[in-house]
Amino acid sequence: MRLPITAIPPIIHDLQRASGLSATVAGLLTSIPLLTFAIFSSVFTKASQRWGTSHVLLFAFLILSLGAGFRVLPQVVALLLGTFLIGLGIDGGNVIIPAIIKERMPEHPTRGVSLYTTSMVLMSSLATGVVGLLTTKYSLTTTMTGLFLLSLVSVIGCLLLLGDHSAETRPAAKAEPRLPRSIWTDRLAWLITLFFGLQALLYYSLVTWMPTIFQSVGYTPTVAAMLVTILQLACLACALLTPLFANSKGGKRFMLAVIGLGFGCGSVGVLLPIHTLIMGGLLALLMGIASGFSFNLAIIFFTQKTSNGRETIEVSGMAQTFGYLFATVGPFSFGLLKSWQGSWQSTLIICLVLAITIFITGRLIERQETVFQDQP
Structure with a gap:
């Protein structure tokens, strides 16, 4: 979930040349997701209580992949819209995955958190080093297409999660007791x-x-x-x-x-x-x-x-x-x-x-x- 953000700084100049982005607008490609996290986290909290964590997570990562697809197009509007959608998708994962770890690994939540954060930081580090190298060997469009295809892994993971009938997948509002207060x-x-x-x-x-x-x-x-x-x-x-x-x-x-x-x-x-x-x-x-x-x-x-x-x-x-x-x-x-x-x-x-x-x-x-x- 960090990869779509950390992959951008190494190729920001290529994106500016391809789309005509100004330096000021280019800065929004990293700030938009953070603003999205701040604004929409509570929305995903409420949605997961109504429709269930696994279903909302799948929806979030479908949005993320759609955003990655938009960013393949070398146009300013497509880049900004894609970045906004990516921010929404990542935000869904940020909010929901800790709860899924708690639900699916109640006896070993620390192990689940470690696997979760390790994979995020590892992919983030790889993106910073590899994406810039890819653009020197392939076109910017090819690199962005590769990032889009990689984003589909998250969708596949969510489908596997939904197919796991050994764990409870009912909406949280029904599966868990009500909170004593806000x-x-x-x-x-x-x-x-x-x-x-x-x-x-x-x-x-x-x-x-x-x-x-x-x-x-x-x-x-x-x-x-x-x-x-x-x-x-x-x-x-x-x-x-x-x-x-x-x-x-x-x-x-x-x-x-x-x-x-x-x-x-x-x-x-x-x-x-x-x-x-x-x-x-x-x-x-x-x-x-x-x-x-x-x-x-x-x-x-x-x-x-x-x-x-x-x-x-x-x-x-x-x-x-x-x-x-x-x-x-x-x-x-x-x-x-x-x-x-x-x-x-x-x-x-x-x-x-x-x-x-x-x-x-x-x-x-x-x-x-x-x-x-x-x-x-």
Whole structure:
């Protein structure tokens, strides 16, 4: 689900040449999906309660594939419409898949989350490296057609899910008990929302601006790009390691400490007067590990801090509505602050404050068992 977003930056210049996109409009190809996540997450939550998680997920991925098909056409309107539809489809998956993991793997939700996030990060990393190479050997149209065909894998997966009669596929509203009250009034749900929002803001802001920040302290553009690649690969490693820590309070506390130190020290470490390749690699590794653990832990909170699939999808929809709104605002705000201050110092200090905040938020989440636990 990350591939349709991360595949675009390496070929953005080819898309501009082929379709006549301006630089400003081209930027919408990555910002539209994030805005879509923020606006429509609650819609998919309600739809899944009425028609069932598996059916709505199939509909979401059909929309995603339709959007990928539109992007094959080298026209501005088709690109923007396709990107919007892709954002809708991904949003459906973002909201619904944690609930399906909770429903289908109730005894092993952490394993399901690990497989889910590992596959996303792996495909995201491959897309960044492979798509640009494909356009050098084949035409842009051929590359975009390949991405469209690849999107159909998600549709096939949903059809297999619907064909699995060993698991319950009734609508969530009938299969699960009613919520004792609105999820929007629950303190733990808001803490999980804040945690998800902070990790999304930090990840997307760092991925957007760290190449520029590294260059501003003396790294070459090539080295800066390599350091951000290290950051993203570290996310992949964390997805694989998460099950080792996530099933115990001690393990999650360790992850939270690494998240706080990684985001905090990794960010302000750039301000140190040491700009060697080893130092840059260490800082990128710290930020990447923090990003990987925080994203995986946020998804795990969706499943571990809820009692059933109905609660999971409610918390997932709520958290991702605000979380991706944070993610959309973050890169813009960081860039605006840099323009005002003339340097990245204030921005990096804010990252330190956010790192402390996400650590404290995670600890507060760990002190409660599940949502609605304070309900009489």
